[in-house]
Amino acid sequence: MPLVPEAVERLAAEFGRLPGIGPKTAQRLTFFCLRAPADVPDRLASALSGLHTAVRPCTRCFFIAEGELCAVCSDARRDASLLCVVEEPLDVLAVERSGEFHGLYHVLGGALSPMDGIGPAALRIRELGERVSSGDVQEVVIATDPDVEGEATAYYLGERLAGNGLTVSRLAHGLPAGADLEYADELTVARAFTGRRAL
Amino acid sequence: MPLVPEAVERLAAEFGRLPGIGPKTAQRLTFFCLRAPADVPDRLASALSGLHTAVRPCTRCFFIAEGELCAVCSDARRDASLLCVVEEPLDVLAVERSGEFHGLYHVLGGALSPMDGIGPAALRIRELGERVSSGDVQEVVIATDPDVEGEATAYYLGERLAGNGLTVSRLAHGLPAGADLEYADELTVARAFTGRRAL
Numbered sequence: 001m002p003l004v005p006e007a008v009e010r011l012a013a014e015f016g017r018l019p020g021i022g023p024k025t026a027q028r029l030t031f032f033c034l035r036a037p038a039d040v041p042d043r044l045a046s047a048l049s050g051l052h053t054a055v056r057p058c059t060r061c062f063f064i065a066e067g068e069l070c071a072v073c074s075d076a077r078r079d080a081s082l083l084c085v086v087e088e089p090l091d092v093l094a095v096e097r098s099g100e101f102h103g104l105y106h107v108l109g110g111a112l113s114p115m116d117g118i119g120p121a122a123l124r125i126r127e128l129g130e131r132v133s134s135g136d137v138q139e140v141v142i143a144t145d146p147d148v149e150g151e152a153t154a155y156y157l158g159e160r161l162a163g164n165g166l167t168v169s170r171l172a173h174g175l176p177a178g179a180d181l182e183y184a185d186e187l188t189v190a191r192a193f194t195g196r197r198a199l
Numbered sequence: 200m201p202l203v204p205e206a207v208e209r210l211a212a213e214f215g216r217l218p219g220i221g222p223k224t225a226q227r228l229t230f231f232c233l234r235a236p237a238d239v240p241d242r243l244a245s246a247l248s249g250l251h252t253a254v255r256p257c258t259r260c261f262f263i264a265e266g267e268l269c270a271v272c273s274d275a276r277r278d279a280s281l282l283c284v285v286e287e288p289l290d291v292l293a294v295e296r297s298g299e300f301h302g303l304y305h306v307l308g309g310a311l312s313p314m315d316g317i318g319p320a321a322l323r324i325r326e327l328g329e330r331v332s333s334g335d336v337q338e339v340v341i342a343t344d345p346d347v348e349g350e351a352t353a354y355y356l357g358e359r360l361a362g363n364g365l366t367v368s369r370l371a372h373g374l375p376a377g378a379d380l381e382y383a384d385e386l387t388v389a390r391a392f393t394g395r396r397a398l
Contacts, residue, residue, distance in 0.1 A: 001270040003295055005263060007253035011246040017239060019231050025219065031289045032218050034263060038251040040216060045247035047210040052237040054206035064204060064233060071200040090230045096202055 008034065060131070062107040062124055063092050072096075072105055079103045081138040085128065085157060087111050087145060095143060103141075106131060111149035112156055120156065128157070132164060139167040146173055207233065259330070261306040261323055262291050271295075271304055278302045280337040284327065284356060286310050286344060294342060302340075305330060310348035311355055319355065327356070331363060338366040345372055 002009070008030055015026035033041040057063070058070035065071070072078060072092070082103025086092055092105050108123040120126075131137060142157055144150035154170050161168050173191035175184055184192075201208070207229055214225035232240040256262070257269035264270070271277060271291070281302025285291055291304050307322040319325075330336060341356055343349035353369050360367050372390035374383055383391075 001273065003270050003292070005254050005265040007246070007249050007265075008263060011243075011250055014243040014246040017243070018228050020224065020227070027289065027292070028219070029217050031287070033247065033250055034254060034288065041247040041250050044210075044213040044216070045244040047206070047213040048232065048240040048244035048247070050206050051210055051232055051240050055204050055233060064207060066204040066206075071202050074200065088230070089233065090226065093202070093226070 057107075061105045062089075062109060062127070063105055064089050077102075080136045082141070083128075083131065083137050083139070084141045084143050086143045087150065087153070091143065091145075101141070103139075108144070108153070111144055111147075111153040113149045113152075123153075125157070125160070129160070132161060132166065137166065139169065142168065142170045146171075256306075260304045261288075261308060261326070262304055263288050276301075279335045281340070282327075282330065282336050282338070283340045283342050285342050286349065286352070290342065290344075300340070302338075307343070307352070310343055310346075310352040312348045312351075322352075324356070324359070328359070331360060331365065336365065338368065341367065341369045345370075 011033065012023070012026045012030040015021055015029045016023055021029070033044075055064050055066060058065040058073055059068050060073045061070060063070040063072060065073075079102050082101070083106055084095055084101055084103055085106045085108060086095065087108050087110055089107055092107065095101050095105075106124070106128050108125065108128070110118055110123055112118060112120065112123065132140065140157075140161055142154045144153045144157075158168050158170070172195055173188070174195050175181065175188060175192050181189070210232065211222070211225045211229040214220055214228045215222055220228070232243075254263050254265065257264040257272055258267050259272045260269060262269040262271060264272075278301050281300070282305055283294055283300055283302055284305045284307060285294065286307050286309055288306055291306065294300050294304075305323070305327050307324065307327070309317055309322055311317060311319065311322065331339065339356075339360055341353045343352045343356075357367050357369070371394055372387070373394050374380065374387060374391050380388070
């Protein structure tokens, strides 16, 4: 007989499939659920199983939505001439938290990464092209991550969107707010110099 | 309309109830489940909802079991004269991994903590007394955690079990294997001196 019942092993294995959860954490979470009142795992189970039926990608911008359109796309007060292109739905939340952007979004679903076999066709770039050529959009802000794949994607989109009479911009690179210059990496400092602004 | 569908907020809130999972991690796990194929959250949901029906405490030692008795208690090759007292079911796994103990366990369900209102009656100390007085047991190894509550519990149990004709021992304190003396805290070094052994 195994030391631990199969149901316990199974739950630990499923927790271990989540990102950033190693075998030790998975075991700790499993034993927490064992000791907690039954409604703790039950409520998590019901929230999980309801997820994919209750939520789907917005048909316009591919952010998460309950119906056809997400909360941003269905808000008539948003500026439809401004489009912010991000990699993932979580990036939309980050931009919204900044309170700095009042346009619409376009979620690519990732970034170009030839090493992982992710080319333009694997992302929602064709759909971006269609939205842009439909006419409303005047400026596209490319907000892909400031890493190799995100930069490559931004460069690719910049080339592809050029010549549509659009303004295409990229989020500024520089020192993060509250950071210590002393601890900043050299690429960040170099970019902060390149992008310096007159006071 | 809220930015994120209610089902997404709900899942993030439920993830956030788990120990060591803050709001940011809860959000990251939720968005992972959104992007993953539906069977990833579904399998986690089914593992969670099956937990409390499939598993219960062993009626003898309070480790986790599928039936009446856990895998350790139902193993006739274990030495019933030796009892290892631990705080939590996870501690049983730690002792088993060491391969050093071949007796039975007794899971207290916590440690004495008057500040949190956890007195002897809140732990399975009465049940421990009954097992010990039933006759088979000759040695009790107290393996509560080496922290304030665990030490207090060990001291309390030592007093309470004394005079039963039993050997009562406590796990050794000292330097953990592979540790650096230079980085060890003063209490650990002090205890390693107190417990030093002839070579």
